Amino acid sequence: MALHIVQVSSSSSMSIHQQFRTLSKILSLSSHPYRLRSLSSNCKMSTETESSSPLTHSITLPTQLAEPVQIVAAPGISDSQFRTAINSSLFKQWLKNLQTETGILANNAMSLKRVLLQGVDMFGERVGFLKFKADIVDKGTGKKVPGIVFARGPAVAILILLESEGETYTVLTEQVRVPVGRHILELPAGMLDDDKGDFVGTAAREVEEETGIQLNLEDMIDLTAFLEPSTGCRVFPSPGGCDEEISLFLYRGHVDKEIITQLQGKEMGLRDHGELIKVRVVSYKNLWRMTADSKVLTAIALYEMAMREGLLRQSKT
Numbered sequence: 505m506a507l508h509i510v511q512v513s514s515s516s517s518m519s520i521h522q523q524f525r526t527l528s529k530i531l532s533l534s535s536h537p538y539r540l541r542s543l544s545s546n547c548k549m550s551t552e553t554e555s556s557s558p559l560t561h562s563i564t565l566p567t568q569l570a571e572p573v574q575i576v577a578a579p580g581i582s583d584s585q586f587r588t589a590i591n592s593s594l595f596k597q598w599l600k601n602l603q604t605e606t607g608i609l610a611n612n613a614m615s616l617k618r619v620l621l622q623g624v625d626m627f628g629e630r631v632g633f634l635k636f637k638a639d640i641v642d643k644g645t646g647k648k649v650p651g652i653v654f655a656r657g658p659a660v661a662i663l664i665l666l667e668s669e670g671e672t673y674t675v676l677t678e679q680v681r682v683p684v685g686r687h688i689l690e691l692p693a694g695m696l697d698d699d700k701g702d703f704v705g706t707a708a709r710e711v712e713e714e715t716g717i718q719l720n721l722e723d724m725i726d727l728t729a730f731l732e733p734s735t736g737c738r739v740f741p742s743p744g745g746c747d748e749e750i751s752l753f754l755y756r757g758h759v760d761k762e763i764i765t766q767l768q769g770k771e772m773g774l775r776d777h778g779e780l781i782k783v784r785v786v787s788y789k790n791l792w793r794m795t796a797d798s799k800v801l802t803a804i805a806l807y808e809m810a811m812r813e814g815l816l817r818q819s820k821t
Contacts, residue, residue, distance in 0.1 A: 559586045565599065565616065567609045578622045585624040592631040594655045598747055606734060608640065614649070616640050630697075632656070654746045658738070660707040661693035662724070662753040663803040664717070665788060668761050672788040675767060676795070677714050677781050689784055690797035693750070703751045711755075714772050715783050725754040727806040730815055741798045752803045754816075 559577035577586045589595055602609045602616065609616060616638060623635035638651035664675040681688045694710035696703070703726070708719045728737050728751050738749035770783040786794050792804050810816045 559583060561586075561590060563599075565603060565609070567603045567607075567612070568615050571615055571617070573616050574618045576618065576620050578620055581621055581624065586621060588626075588631060589621055589624045589634055592634065594631055594634050594657050594747075597657065598653065598655055601747070608649075613644065614640055614642050632695075650744070652745060656746065656748050657695060658703070658749050658751070659693060659695045660703050660710065660751045660753065661691040661799040661803065662707045662711055662719075662755055663691060663727070663800075663807060664711065664715075664719075665754070665756045666764065666785075667756070667758045668764050673764055673785050674788045674791050675715055675717065676784045676786060676800070677772075678784050679781050688797055689786075689795040689800075691752075691799045691803060693799060704753070707751070707753045714781050715767065716770060716772055717767075719755050723755060723757070725816070727752045727754050727803060727810065730806060730810050739802050741802075750799060750802075752799065752806060754803070754807060 558579075559581065561575040562572045563575060564572050575590055581589075601607055604610065608614050618639040620637045620639075621634070622637060623633070624631060625633040634653075634655040636653050636655070638653060640649050640651050641647065642649060666673045666675065675692070676689045677692055678687055678689050692707075692711045692714045694706060694713075696706050704721050704724055707724065708721055711717050711719055726737075728739060731737050731739075736749065738751055740749055742748065764785055767783050768785050772781045772783055791800065795801075807816070
């Protein structure tokens with residue numbers, strides 16, 4: 505397998521009287537419903553809005569036709585952000601997940617009542633992250649289940665194993681991770697940039713951007729494909745609060761020791777995007793003790809079990 509290294513450059517107060525007059529005016533207005541673009545071919549959406557009222561949309565899901573769902577914008581969410589969010593692939597995919605065969609609305613034991621949209625982060629012209637709270641009620645008990653969601657969508661990561669002079673090495677990235685306040689050693693990884701679902705291509709591109717290594721797509725193996733189909737063949741690192749699902753890939757190759765030396769400590773990443781990345785190369789036999797990155801540890805487990813079950817062949821020299 506050929507392996508090439510490249511350089512990648514990297515808001516006035518109001519009197520009580522005024523408030524009362526304003527409220528009376530609002531109550532006397534008649535609302536004017538209008539229809540927006542549907543969330544999907546299976547979801548109908550209508551909107552009623554007034555200048556001083558919260559932005560609110562109503563959708564009807566196929567799994568609960570008699571129970572419309574209210575989508576409400578929290579204070580601070582603009583009309584543009586609201587429309588963009590509810591039409592985003594992130595929100596549509598979350599709704600779709602609820603209604604799949606293994607989804608929580610599938611067997612009619614629960615119902616979605618309301619969604620409060622609390623935050624929208626844009627990556628250029630596309631929605632990068634969504635934060636919302638879903639009121640989902642268990643019909644048996646009448647109680648709500650925990651429903652705070654941080655939506656970021658699908659991602660990929662790749663375990664790179666390089667053989668050199670009888671030793672197996674793993675290529676990692678060292679990155680600043682503000683949410684945990686630490687530098688973290690982790691697998692080269694990234695989010696899908698579009699709705700096309702090009703997991704393999706995205707994985708290869710992220711490796712090149714973060715490590716400078718160009719990989720042959722045909723040599724990459726989807727480790728998560730070994731999971732049972734009922735799992736969706738993805739891993740969920742934090743399903744209690746985040747929708748992120750990750751595809752984990754494997755690449756194995758042989759290189760000269762000089763390549764290992766060249767990779768060690770190399771500064772990479774898209775600097776204009778704030779990516780301050782250093783490449784770290786560690787011995788595979790020590791990898792499981794070197795980092796707490798869940799992607800690394802999950803990839804090791806999948807790789808080792810696949811080898812044990814004979815699902816992977818030994819790397820060729």
